[in-house]
Amino acid sequence: MPLLCGCVMLPGSPAAPIPVDTPVPAGIPAPTPTAAPTYPWTDENAVMNGICFEAALDAAGRIFVLRGAEDHIxxxxxxxxxRLCRRPVVRHPFDFSGGRILAGLWSAGRGCTARHDVIEIRRDDSARSLTIRLRFVTEGGCDYELVRPFWIGLDGLGDYQVNIALSP
Structure with missing residues (x-):
């Protein structure tokens, strides 16, 4: 059995307005996108994806600086x-050639979301040191136990003292 449908405009019904392009008033600048900050490192969180939650939670707050494949192993x-993980951790490679370093930490807290904000980067070539100051931020009223990674790859700093500090 076929079904027929249709629209009927009843007498006295207002006609739908026809959309008209509204010009943008002169003198109001168009918003410009804000560029994301650039840092002197690569994001290497994916290298640590094979570490289970329990092991990351246990390591939270400790700073790790891995200078070669042996350190990584x-x-x-x-x-x-x-023995905190139910299975052996999945080992992801990292290229340490050219003096690259893998450095990072995990931070733990409670909330809905968590992130690390970079507060300061200080490189001293005469002292051969790099200091990165972070703030760990949790947000929201959730009572979730959160562990957030901050793992970076640093080029050409194999002989530098690398410090990562968490600020309150």
Missing amino acids: RFYDQADGS
């Missing part, structure tokens, strides 16, 4: 040896 071996 020892790091994964320690995570496996902790």
Whole structure:
């Protein structure tokens, strides 16, 4: 059985207004996109994706600076040896060539979301040091236990003292 539909405009019904382009008043500048800050490192959180929540929570607050493949292997071996993960951790590679460093930490807190804000970056070539100051921020009234990674790759700093500090 076919079904027929249709629209009927009843007498006295107002006609739909026809949209008209509204000109933008002169003198109001168009918004310009804000560029995301650029940092002297690469985001390497994905390298640590194989670490389970329990091991990351246990390591929260400790700073790690891995200067070569041997350090990286020892790091994964320690995570496996902790027996905090149900399975062996998935080991993701990192390219340490050219003096690259893998540095980072996990921070733990309670809330709905968590992030690290970069407060200060201080590089002293004469002292051969790099200091990164972060603030760990949790937001929202949720009672979730959160662990947030901050892992970065640094080029050409193999012989630098690398410090990552968390500010309140």
